[in-house]
Amino acid sequence: MIWHLIGAIFAGLGAAGIGLLLRKVSGKRLPRWIIPALGGLGMLGYQIQTEYSWYEHKRSLLPESARVVQAEQDAMFWRPWTYLFPMTTAFSVVDEQGMTVQEQDGEKRVEFLLYRFEKQAQDSVSHQTWLMNCATRETLPLAGESRQPQLDALRRLTAEAPLYRAVCVETD
Structure with a gap:
C-alpha cells in the first residue's frame, strides 16, 4: 500500500x-x-x-497448475470510467495439483480447493474445500478439519461451467 x-x-x-x-x-x-x-x-x-x-x-x-474459473467485473459510481470499461474486482482459482480424485460406485468424485482473490484496500484471499460429483455435476463445500459436507449449500453446475470443466473434464 x-x-x-x-x-x-x-x-x-x-x-x-x-x-x-x-x-x-x-x-x-x-x-x-x-x-x-x-x-x-x-x-x-x-x-x-x-x-x-x-x-x-x-x-x-499464480503457479502453472492454477486455473481461473471465474472473474468478476464491476462498475463503481466513484470510478465513472468503469461503466465504459468494467474493472476486474475478484476472481476464483482452482489448483489442479491439489485435487484428490476418487472413484466410488462408478462415479468420479473430486475434492479440490477453490481460492477466491478480492481486490480491496488490502487484497484478500480466501479458500474453501469443495467436493464435486462429476457424474451429476453437483458440488458442495466441506466444512472444517473433519470435512463435513454442507448439504444446504449443494449446487448443480451446467456442463459448460468453467468450474466443472476445470475439475472434471480436464482431469480425465
Missing part, C-alpha cells in the same frame, strides 16, 4: 515536471494551472493503471 502511494506521488511529480517544461518551452504562454493539473492527471492515471492491471498481475503470480 505504501508503495502505491509513493508511486502515485512520483507519477504526479513527473507529470507536473512535464507541465513545467511545457510552460517554459511555450515562453510562459501556457497558464500556470497547467502544472498542478498535469500533476493531478499523472496521479489519477497511475491509480487507474494500477487498478486495471491488478488482475493480470495477480494471475502472473
Whole structure:
C-alpha cells in the first residue's frame, strides 16, 4: 500500500515536471494551472493503471497448475470510467495439483480447493474445500478439519461451467 502511494506521488511529480517544461518551452504562454493539473492527471492515471492491471498481475503470480474459473467485473459510481470499461474486482482459482480424485460406485468424485482473490484496500484471499460429483455435476463445500459436507449449500453446475470443466473434464 505504501508503495502505491509513493508511486502515485512520483507519477504526479513527473507529470507536473512535464507541465513545467511545457510552460517554459511555450515562453510562459501556457497558464500556470497547467502544472498542478498535469500533476493531478499523472496521479489519477497511475491509480487507474494500477487498478486495471491488478488482475493480470495477480494471475502472473499464480503457479502453472492454477486455473481461473471465474472473474468478476464491476462498475463503481466513484470510478465513472468503469461503466465504459468494467474493472476486474475478484476472481476464483482452482489448483489442479491439489485435487484428490476418487472413484466410488462408478462415479468420479473430486475434492479440490477453490481460492477466491478480492481486490480491496488490502487484497484478500480466501479458500474453501469443495467436493464435486462429476457424474451429476453437483458440488458442495466441506466444512472444517473433519470435512463435513454442507448439504444446504449443494449446487448443480451446467456442463459448460468453467468450474466443472476445470475439475472434471480436464482431469480425465
